[in-house]
Amino acid sequence: MKLFTRLLAATALTLALGGAASAKTFVFCSEGSPEGFDPGLYTAGTTFDASAHPVYNRLTEFKKGTTEVEPGLAESWDVAPDGLTYTFKLRPGVKFHSNDTFTPTRDMNADDVIFSFDRQGNKDNPWHQYVSGASWEYYDSMSMPETVKSVEKVDDMTVKFTLTRADAAFLANVAMPFASIVSKEYADKLAEAGQQAQFNQQPIGTGPFRFVAYQPDALIRYQAFPEYWAGKQPIDDLVFAITTDAAVRQQRLLAGECHLMAYPNPSDVPAMQQNADLKVDEQQGLNIGYFAYNTKQAPFDKVEVRKALNMAINKQAIIDAVYQGAGQIAKNPIPPTMWSYNDSIQDDPYDPEAAKKMLTDAGVSNLSMKIWAMPVSRPYNPNARRMAELIQADFAKVGVNAEIVTYEWAEYLERSKAEDRDGAVLLGWTGDNGDPDNFLAVLLGCDGVGNNNRAQWCNEDFDKLVQQAKSLPSQEQRAELYEQAQVIFKEQAPWATIAHSVVYVPMRKNVTGFVQSPLGDYTFDGVDITE
Amino acid sequence: MLRFFLSRVAVLVPTFLGVALIAFAFVRLLPGDTITIIGGERGVSPERRAALEAALGLDRPYIVQFGDYVFSVLRGDFGVSTSTYRPVLQEFLTLFPATIELSVVAILLAVAIGIPAGIFAALKRGTWIDQGIMGTALVGYSMPIFWWAVLLIIFFSGYLQWTPVSGRISLMYFFPPVTGFMLIDSLLSGQAGAFRSALSHLILPAIVLATIPLAVIARQTRSAMLEVLGEDYVRTARAKGLGPRRVVGVHALRNALIPVVTTIGLQVGVLLTGAILTETIFSWPGIGKWLIDAVGRRDYPSVQGGILLIAIVVMAVNLVVDLLYGLINPRVRAR
Numbered sequence: 001m002k003l004f005t006r007l008l009a010a011t012a013l014t015l016a017l018g019g020a021a022s023a024k025t026f027v028f029c030s031e032g033s034p035e036g037f038d039p040g041l042y043t044a045g046t047t048f049d050a051s052a053h054p055v056y057n058r059l060t061e062f063k064k065g066t067t068e069v070e071p072g073l074a075e076s077w078d079v080a081p082d083g084l085t086y087t088f089k090l091r092p093g094v095k096f097h098s099n100d101t102f103t104p105t106r107d108m109n110a111d112d113v114i115f116s117f118d119r120q121g122n123k124d125n126p127w128h129q130y131v132s133g134a135s136w137e138y139y140d141s142m143s144m145p146e147t148v149k150s151v152e153k154v155d156d157m158t159v160k161f162t163l164t165r166a167d168a169a170f171l172a173n174v175a176m177p178f179a180s181i182v183s184k185e186y187a188d189k190l191a192e193a194g195q196q197a198q199f200n201q202q203p204i205g206t207g208p209f210r211f212v213a214y215q216p217d218a219l220i221r222y223q224a225f226p227e228y229w230a231g232k233q234p235i236d237d238l239v240f241a242i243t244t245d246a247a248v249r250q251q252r253l254l255a256g257e258c259h260l261m262a263y264p265n266p267s268d269v270p271a272m273q274q275n276a277d278l279k280v281d282e283q284q285g286l287n288i289g290y291f292a293y294n295t296k297q298a299p300f301d302k303v304e305v306r307k308a309l310n311m312a313i314n315k316q317a318i319i320d321a322v323y324q325g326a327g328q329i330a331k332n333p334i335p336p337t338m339w340s341y342n343d344s345i346q347d348d349p350y351d352p353e354a355a356k357k358m359l360t361d362a363g364v365s366n367l368s369m370k371i372w373a374m375p376v377s378r379p380y381n382p383n384a385r386r387m388a389e390l391i392q393a394d395f396a397k398v399g400v401n402a403e404i405v406t407y408e409w410a411e412y413l414e415r416s417k418a419e420d421r422d423g424a425v426l427l428g429w430t431g432d433n434g435d436p437d438n439f440l441a442v443l444l445g446c447d448g449v450g451n452n453n454r455a456q457w458c459n460e461d462f463d464k465l466v467q468q469a470k471s472l473p474s475q476e477q478r479a480e481l482y483e484q485a486q487v488i489f490k491e492q493a494p495w496a497t498i499a500h501s502v503v504y505v506p507m508r509k510n511v512t513g514f515v516q517s518p519l520g521d522y523t524f525d526g527v528d529i530t531e
Numbered sequence: 532m533l534r535f536f537l538s539r540v541a542v543l544v545p546t547f548l549g550v551a552l553i554a555f556a557f558v559r560l561l562p563g564d565t566i567t568i569i570g571g572e573r574g575v576s577p578e579r580r581a582a583l584e585a586a587l588g589l590d591r592p593y594i595v596q597f598g599d600y601v602f603s604v605l606r607g608d609f610g611v612s613t614s615t616y617r618p619v620l621q622e623f624l625t626l627f628p629a630t631i632e633l634s635v636v637a638i639l640l641a642v643a644i645g646i647p648a649g650i651f652a653a654l655k656r657g658t659w660i661d662q663g664i665m666g667t668a669l670v671g672y673s674m675p676i677f678w679w680a681v682l683l684i685i686f687f688s689g690y691l692q693w694t695p696v697s698g699r700i701s702l703m704y705f706f707p708p709v710t711g712f713m714l715i716d717s718l719l720s721g722q723a724g725a726f727r728s729a730l731s732h733l734i735l736p737a738i739v740l741a742t743i744p745l746a747v748i749a750r751q752t753r754s755a756m757l758e759v760l761g762e763d764y765v766r767t768a769r770a771k772g773l774g775p776r777r778v779v780g781v782h783a784l785r786n787a788l789i790p791v792v793t794t795i796g797l798q799v800g801v802l803l804t805g806a807i808l809t810e811t812i813f814s815w816p817g818i819g820k821w822l823i824d825a826v827g828r829r830d831y832p833s834v835q836g837g838i839l840l841i842a843i844v845v846m847a848v849n850l851v852v853d854l855l856y857g858l859i860n861p862r863v864r865a866r
Contacts, residue, residue: 025702027702032824033824035614035615035828036614036615036616041616129586131611131616132586132611132616133583133586133587133611133613133616134586134616135583135586140579197616197617200615200616201617213705213707215708215816216622216625216626216816216821217626217814217816217817217820217821217824218698218699218814218816219698219702221705239702241698241702241814242814242816243697243698243814244811244812244814244820245681245811245812245814247681247684247685248681248684248696248697248812248813248814251684251685251688251689251696251697252696252697254689255688255689255692255695255696257695257696257698257702407562408561408562409568410562410564410567410568410829411562413567414567
């Protein structure tokens with residue numbers, strides 16, 4: 001054991017000295033390879049962690065560790081009283097990075113902002129299809145094409161967005177990775193040289209770290225940008241060591257090969273918490289794992305039946321077995337860290353006897369149903385198969401005979417949308433922008449029936465509240481409506497709300513300044529290593 | 532000999548078309564498609580689906596897509612990845628050296644240990660040594676790669692700290708790739724300690740990847756050796772009074788090696804399959820890990836291109852083995 005400690009010390013020393021005595025190198029063991037470096041083209045968190053967060057900035061940013069919006073490249077903004085125009089005043093003196101082939105000649109200005117959005121929404125922009133088959137997935141799925149009427153330059157440092165309808169989540173939307181501000185000057189230069197594809201491989205941004213090199217599937221290197229508008233980072237170099245296997249990431253962290261790791265296996269967390277060289281940060285994930293009945297299918301069209309089944313599920317047992325403690329029971333469709341969460345709501349109690357009686361009273365006997373179990377592991381549901389088995393056993397106790405079905409992931413997503421789907425579906429959602437609308441309207445609104453609304457549930461009162469909240473400018477007023485909507489949701493029980501997961505981030509003891517994002521991003525501005 | 536060569540090459544044409552068809556059909560038979568995966572939990576509207584299908588050329592009849600694909604491949608165009616938007620061939624060639632490096636070292640390891648072990652087991656036939664070697668080989672052959680790899684990492688990298696956990700070289704060394712082979716590039720870089728670091732990173736993945744071929748080679752060598760040792764000419768050699776070393780090392784081994792060489796040739800396919808798992812666990816940036824990612828993303832051009840390129844490599848190796856056979860053994864040529 002003495003030898004072990006000595007070797008560990010030696011490794012740590014080599015690693016510390018490795019970056020040459022002066023440079024401070026921070027190594028992040030990431031979970032996968034980025035698909036590219038242009039955030040507009042992608043939807044995966046892994047890709048955003050490597051592109052949008054270190055390299056780019058947005059007009060607005062999420063305040064560290066929260067889903068509140070704060071100024072980013074826009075210093076300030078005005079919203080017209082009707083909520084239809086947003087005028088952003090840009091931050092002066094913001095520099096773009098440079099690389100071997102490009103050195104910026106001017107600071108960031110309105111042209112860059114307009115270009116960043118126009119290329120995504122305007123089919124005639126030459127950069128709309130700069131790589132063949134380019135798909136601006138997030139821009140589309142956040143309904144930007146329908147919401148944004150125009151983006152205009154008022155002067156060099158002022159940009160005006162005109163919307164087709166008031167959308168209270170707009171400021172949060174432009175803080176999302178897809179809305180990263182890219183350099184028009186760089187784009188022009190690449191177009192001139194006929195090297196458009198470089199835009200996705202050698203990113204130029206205004207962010208805290210400058211992209212240096214990517215060795216596919218192995219590592220990504222960044223350097224702190226000395227002229228970053230918010231000041232140079234405390235570390236000098238940032239390295240992403242791509243390590244797909246969670247057990248291997250853990251070993252690398254233990255060996256001191258990296259300072260911080262993404263996504264540990266939940267079962268390994270307790271051992272890491274005990275380890276003297278490590279510390280483990282934890283935070284509630286901005287997500288929900290749910291079990292959606294098909295409210296258009298008999299007998300699940302009856303509220304009493306749905307309520308009774310909800311009461312038959314032993315959620316605590318699920319938290320213990322499936323989340324291995326890394327989760328908390330969900331009573332609402334939005335997570336507790338989100339504003340407007342209605343904490344006064346009482347969850348349906350676990351009471352098999354009462355559930356059985358309710359079913360009999362509703363005239364339901366010998367019920368047979370299907371439980372759909374996702375084939376993949378997600379933070380909001382690490383093991384759907386196991387969860388389905390537990391629910392199956394719970395249902396058996398109240399005389400309901402359940403059969404578990406599953407499909408390959410893409411197939412599962414597609415088939416579970418059908419309005420005539422047979423059975424209840426296990427699925428979940430992770431927030432995009434921290435806005436309740438992103439959960440309540442997307443997952444439970446009438447528009448989503450046959451699509452993201454897996455319960456096929458269209459309740460006019462609920463829908464009206466959620467739609468109305470979207471057009472109100474003040475957060476307090478919106479929160480009030482969302483709180484009412486959650487009451488209706490609980491009464492109507494289109495889902496059994498199962499759990500919100502807890503996200504763990506293990507790191508070496510000497511890491512300081514890392515703040516977890518509720519959105520699940522890994523961002524390293526402000527991170528430091530103490531000796 | 533020329534006729535033999537041409538006949539072998541002619542066989543490759545239908546093989547190539549067959550593999551291309553299988554690869555093409557395989558990705559399309561997988562449930563789910565590129566566009567559904569792009570949409571994820573959020574989903575894709577029918578209009579967007581139609582637009583994306585048109586952009587990716589997926590709205591055309593399968594036969595047109597396939598024809599277009601084969602002709603593009605013949606011109607050397609393997610298409611563009613739907614996730615990274617880079618040419619498939621370029622991605623493959625960037626990553627392939629890492630796989631070759633790992634595979635070559637693994638096969639050398641397997642041969643260097645497997646053949647002597649097999650010979651030894653044959654000579655000690657029926658003893659506990661034979662049982663021990665063959666038992667170990669059977670265990671090695673049956674070992675699930677992912678489990679074996681993690682076990683080795685925990686013991687050698689975690690507990691003993693003898694080897695690095697994963698990757699190709701320590702992060703402190705940074706130089707642009709020249710050949711793509713880390714052992715060579717690290718020497719070319721002139722950075723002190725780089726080669727050693729590259730070598731130490733190679734040890735565990737090479738052992739893991741070598742395990743199955745090693746077991747196969749050891750078993751094959753043993754049975755070939757036993758067969759040859761029973762032949763008349765070996766008895767004659769012994770009767771002539773030759774020492775055991777010469778009888779085994781020269782007379783018996785030469786003939787015993789013929790089936791072993793075939794086995795080694797066949798291991799190329801096994802190696803590339805094993806590399807997929809090994810690379811994934813050791814974060815080894817080769818084509819195996821790349822292909823797995825591509826399947827997960829339903830990246831049609833990358834999956835079908837990757838399968839086809841791997842098949843081409845295997846076919847090329849087999850062609851070379853066949854030709855070498857023809858050179859070594861005239862009987863093969865006559866057939």
